[in-house]
Amino acid sequence: FICEGVSLGEAVREQHGKDESVHRCRPPDVVVFPRCVEEVSALAKVCHKHRLPIIPFGTGTGLEGGVGAVKGGVCFSLRNMEQVLDLHPEDFDVTVEPGVTRKALNAYLRDTGLWFPVDPGADASLCGMAATSASGTNAVRYGTMRENVMNLEVVLADGSIVHTAGKGRRPRKTSAGYNLTNLFVGSEGTLGIITKTTLRLYGIPEAMVSAVCSFPSVQAAVDSTVQTLQAGVPIARIEFLDDVMIDACNRFSSLSYPVTPTLFLEFHGSEQSLQEQVKTAEDITQSNGGSDFQWARDTETRNRLWKARHDAWYAALALRPGCKAYSTDVCVPLSRLPQIIVETKEDLIENRLTGPIAGHVGDGNFHCLMVVDPNNPEEMHRVHLFTERLARISLVFLEDCRHPSSRSLLQG
Amino acid sequence: MSGRVLVGVKRVIDYAVKIRVKPDNTGVVTDGVKHSMNPFCEIAVEEAVKLKEKKLIKEVVAVSCGPQQSQETIRTALAMGADRGIHVDVSGKDYENLGPLQVSKILAALAKQEDAQLILLGKQAIDDDCNQTGQMTAALLDWPQGTFASEVSLEGDKINLVREIDGGLEHIKINTPAVITADLRLNTPRYATLPNIMDSLMNNETELHKPNHRTSLCVGLIPLFETVAPEDMQGGTDRSGAMLRHTVLQSGKPKRIILSCLCI
Numbered sequence: 001f002i003c004e005g006v007s008l009g010e011a012v013r014e015q016h017g018k019d020e021s022v023h024r025c026r027p028p029d030v031v032v033f034p035r036c037v038e039e040v041s042a043l044a045k046v047c048h049k050h051r052l053p054i055i056p057f058g059t060g061t062g063l064e065g066g067v068g069a070v071k072g073g074v075c076f077s078l079r080n081m082e083q084v085l086d087l088h089p090e091d092f093d094v095t096v097e098p099g100v101t102r103k104a105l106n107a108y109l110r111d112t113g114l115w116f117p118v119d120p121g122a123d124a125s126l127c128g129m130a131a132t133s134a135s136g137t138n139a140v141r142y143g144t145m146r147e148n149v150m151n152l153e154v155v156l157a158d159g160s161i162v163h164t165a166g167k168g169r170r171p172r173k174t175s176a177g178y179n180l181t182n183l184f185v186g187s188e189g190t191l192g193i194i195t196k197t198t199l200r201l202y203g204i205p206e207a208m209v210s211a212v213c214s215f216p217s218v219q220a221a222v223d224s225t226v227q228t229l230q231a232g233v234p235i236a237r238i239e240f241l242d243d244v245m246i247d248a249c250n251r252f253s254s255l256s257y258p259v260t261p262t263l264f265l266e267f268h269g270s271e272q273s274l275q276e277q278v279k280t281a282e283d284i285t286q287s288n289g290g291s292d293f294q295w296a297r298d299t300e301t302r303n304r305l306w307k308a309r310h311d312a313w314y315a316a317l318a319l320r321p322g323c324k325a326y327s328t329d330v331c332v333p334l335s336r337l338p339q340i341i342v343e344t345k346e347d348l349i350e351n352r353l354t355g356p357i358a359g360h361v362g363d364g365n366f367h368c369l370m371v372v373d374p375n376n377p378e379e380m381h382r383v384h385l386f387t388e389r390l391a392r393i394s395l396v397f398l399e400d401c402r403h404p405s406s407r408s409l410l411q412g
Numbered sequence: 413m414s415g416r417v418l419v420g421v422k423r424v425i426d427y428a429v430k431i432r433v434k435p436d437n438t439g440v441v442t443d444g445v446k447h448s449m450n451p452f453c454e455i456a457v458e459e460a461v462k463l464k465e466k467k468l469i470k471e472v473v474a475v476s477c478g479p480q481q482s483q484e485t486i487r488t489a490l491a492m493g494a495d496r497g498i499h500v501d502v503s504g505k506d507y508e509n510l511g512p513l514q515v516s517k518i519l520a521a522l523a524k525q526e527d528a529q530l531i532l533l534g535k536q537a538i539d540d541d542c543n544q545t546g547q548m549t550a551a552l553l554d555w556p557q558g559t560f561a562s563e564v565s566l567e568g569d570k571i572n573l574v575r576e577i578d579g580g581l582e583h584i585k586i587n588t589p590a591v592i593t594a595d596l597r598l599n600t601p602r603y604a605t606l607p608n609i610m611d612s613l614m615n616n617e618t619e620l621h622k623p624n625h626r627t628s629l630c631v632g633l634i635p636l637f638e639t640v641a642p643e644d645m646q647g648g649t650d651r652s653g654a655m656l657r658h659t660v661l662q663s664g665k666p667k668r669i670i671l672s673c674l675c676i
Binding site: 300 | 426428446448449468488491599600602603604605607608609610663
């Protein structure tokens with residue numbers, strides 16, 4: 001039985017059973033391609049009646065195995081719903097369907113002077129980003145998805161269609177009612193299928209300038225971060241890369257940054273405000289032993305710099321061809337960041353693990369990209385123990401610890 | 413030397429839009445479809461603004477030929493840094509028949525009127541893919557042309573140009589005044605920022621011109637018979653003894669690439 005919106009083909013099912021993580025493919029039993037929310041709702045009703053698991057699928061660019069159909073079921077591939085609806089430039093909001101990716105939206109918006117700044121590495125579906133509460137390098141100034149989703153249209157497991165902030169509503173703030181929107185943001189596809197998301201937009205900054213600063217130690221780099229934020233500099237991006245990560249990036253992206261703990265910085269604002277921000281940041285980094293800033297002012301150079309950062313995942317993988325990568329994701333109070341990164345590096349060296357570190361230090365968040373040989377059970381076991389230790393230390397630091405790779409290791 | 417640069421900007425259907433053919437096959441659907449500045453024209457505007465920022469030229473004038481909506485395209489150019497706009501009003505049947513020959517006559521006339529030192533255009537428009545306007549304009553003015561430019565530098569009253577050609581890169585040196593058409597790798601266009609867009613809306617920097625019908629618009633018209641969408645893809649067939657590799661790409665639109673090797 002062949003029809004356009006349904007596929008039983010093995011290749012199509014396999015394609016929809018994995019994302020960009022190391023987790024093995026768990027194909028669904030069937031993939032459906034609804035074209036509108038009414039079709040999503042009707043299909044959900046069918047699944048509900050027959051007790052079939054539902055797996056929403058956006059772009060498959062997740063890093064945490066979220067689309068694996070561990071118990072089989074029906075994968076709802078939402079790529080045919082790809083409209084940008086309802087753009088209100090004067091109100092700084094737009095509503096999009098699941099097939100619209102963040103780069104596609106920003107290309108659409110380019111004539112309006114607006115942009116959507118949340119930027120996880122991949123060109124992900126915006127509704128998928130809502131479901132996973134994506135963050136990115138711009139979060140330190142513009143926030144994550146939690147702060148920037150104003151309304152959602154969601155199809156629940158029984159087919160009912162819900163508007164979390166009211167149908168067609170897009171208030172910039174509200175004190176009324178339960179915050180259902182943020183219940184669904186970050187629910188990882190477990191509470192419903194997101195079919196529309198209303199997003200908060202920002203003005204494209206008048207000027208942007210990026211810089212790279214090398215430090216003699218992790219402590220110096222992270223101290224500079226903390227002090228820059230304390231000085232009230234509205235820094236747009238502040239990313240930490242340890243020496244292993246910088247080395248990997250140098251090799252992968254043909255760069256030649258010094259192989260020491262490094263900060264990648266970006267400043268947004270008017271020309272005058274940039275000068276102030278940069279002066280303050282430079283004073284701080286120099287007082288911590290940081291090198292002179294290596295500047296990237298024009299668009300091409302800046303894009304190359306951030307592409308190198310966004311390619312960190314692939315750069316880490318390239319360190320050991322044939323291996324797979326797990327990403328840990330840990331967030332601690334800023335003041336504890338130097339300590340946890342230093343301890344993590346010591347742990348990695350002691351246990352002979354490859355784990356370049358890259359992080360959104362402005363949020364107290366860092367990723368350890370564990371590169372491991374999946375066919376070496378002893379190494380996999382060492383990685384497992386390491387991630388458990390990491391999760392425990394961060395909990396001790398009494399802050400949010402989202403550690404999906406360890407969780408899924410335990411489950412799977 | 414006036415130090416004035418004319419930049420042609422064309423309003424086209426946005427590159428990300430899925431094009432649909434009208435049911436009566438007379439053209440493509442344009443009503444309610446998102447339009448924006450032709451991407452190669454954006455690159456041309458960026459290059460002109462960069463030259464002005466380097467103080468190598470004095471004024472950037474954005475020109476667009478088309479109906480009322482072309483003014484939006486000119487405003488985008490102003491928001492990117494152009495100083496002035498000229499909207500050449502062409503609408504209705506004249507707009508349907510507007511092609512490179514007509515546009516190049518208009519640009520040639522404007523270049524003389526504005527005493528332009530340089531004309532910067534995109535190498536082609538993404539709707540008709542003609543790649544003719546720059547060349548025709550240069551011929552009408554008897555000016556040198558540097559097409560498919562991936563690098564431009566001004567040296568006194570000459571221009572050093574690197575062109576992307578089939579064999580690789582060609583380095584040429586041409587006199588000014590000249591016509592240059594921009595290729596993809598010339599630069600990365602800046603985004604128009606909100607304050608600049610607001611400015612361009614409030615300041616009325618755009619002049620309206622009416623083209624001369626007889627000399628510009630009515631010559632060399634090319635009749636259009638029919639517009640037809642490409643056929644839907646058919647499935648592949650399995651040829652015994654041959655190797656077939658069937659790949660579905662994951663970029664949102666399924667494509668099938670079938671490679672077959674002859675059996676030995």
